[in-house]
Amino acid sequence: MSSLRPQAQRSPLTFLRVWIGFQPNQGLRTVITYLLMGVLAASTVGPFIIMLSVSLTQNIRFLLFPIDLIPNPITLENFQLLFARTLALRWTYNSFYVALVSTLGGVFTSTMAGYAFARGDFIGRNVLFYMFVGILIMPETALIIPQYIMLSDLGLVNSYTALIGPWFASIFGTFLMRQQFLSIPRDYDDAARIDGANIFDTWLRVLMPQLIPAMVTLGILRFMGNWNSFLYPLIVTTKAEMRTLPVGLGTVARSGGDAGLDMAGAVLGFVPTFVVFLLGQRYIIQGVSLSGLKG
């Protein structure tokens, strides 16, 4: 059947061809497509290349065009200045610590709760489930002030507990893992039970090993989300040494230093998520399309 289908009608450029009478031949169409995508790619990558280049340039007060993309001489002075003048090293440590604990905790609790909501039959399950849905639709910025007040009452402002706390459980993660557990046939549970496993063993030894890819996806999304969060860590930290890297870099940006110093800070904040993205982009894109399809 599929060989009967003309290739052109499957192509999305059919939109242009049919709707506005634009009808290039195959070769021209390919050239135009690559041209458009190339320009767009340059616009998304260009700023990061310039960022890196300026961060390695000596004595650069302003970023003015045209610039040499490969600085001469290449210097690490801006990074030395950044670490000497700001608490960038400490912020980096804070960010890594908070993001790692938040990610591990969030994935772990989501996997547990997802299992309970998928397989468990316990009193209050539906009430809790709808409560979680209710929390999920709460816009988080509306909760920032009362969260700060609560943490202030408890004396937890400027603590790792405050930075990590809300990330130690994830409603999105719980729903995602619940979906994943539901996709595994109950036959596995039954077989495990016949072999004498209790619900804990079934969860840990029988079902969880099948969900490692989903857990990795969730973990990467949580890591990115936590690392990139800004408003919450901004309000729960007032001391410079407790800030996360993005919040600390925000203060650098507002202080109006050299372009070189700014860009060194930007590179420092850029690299960790870039590396995670390079290693895990398959999982990230999977996770995003998953969240979109589920609506």
Next chain:
Amino acid sequence: MSSATLRPVAQRRALTKRILKSLPWYPFIIINLVVFVVFNLWPWLSMFQTATFKTDLLSHREFVGLDNFVKMAGDELLHLALKNTFLFALLYVPPLVVVSLLVAILVNQKLRGMKFFRSVYFLPNVTNIAVLALVFRRFLSPRDDAPFNYLLGLVGIPAQRFLLDIHQALASIAGLGVWQSFGFFMVIWLAALQAIPQPLYDAGRVDGAYGWRLHRHVTIPLLRPTAAFVVVITTIGALQEFGAIFILTGGGPVNATTTAVYHIYSQAFNFTRFGYASALSILLFLIILVIAYIQNRYLKFDEEVY
């Protein structure tokens, strides 16, 4: 008589059995529950209480009833902030929805290197706003030979002041937002485009639908749930924009980028009016809820098309 006495016993036994069956499941949800009660439910409930006080969280705490809500009517900066918030949503949502869909259509073609382009477009989205602000503060500098003005100069447009201009600041930040997020929504559109079953097009053609009619009756109805999802999500995001504004403009110039969330932040942390900030948070929550509800209804978000 005997059945009447027996029934409660049987009921109690059934209940005991159900409780015993339930108990092993609670350890699986206890951490989630504690986190949500402490960091969501409690703040959420206490917000309504705090909203009725005038408090700086330190020495001063005075019950004022609904005064904080009455005060909103006379708070001109709030009115400006709400106007800016809606304006920002208008500057951000439509371009983002359209651009991300067009890019999705572009990269949905079966050509070499498409995966590479998709990853490249996704890159700004995984980068945190502080990094983007550090970079774009330099790009958007009002100097004649700063990157954007240099590029404008190449096509003969005079230098602009961008973040320092009261008419351009909000649009500049919206532009940065679109640039940051289009890759994310491109992925969502892509998933929707690829989920359209080819036989539907074949069936449409058999029924005599070609060209525009085919898309009118197949593609568009099938993209509709995704369109609704994207519009609602981007709008909710736009109404809560904060990071770029905080770092790049601090609400200025002359309050031109003071949005609702920035106003709340500023009332709480610059003026220590925590009661009023709580009341404003309730207002923000209601606004987002109402807009999301209207969009859901109008766009028929829940309609099962597949």
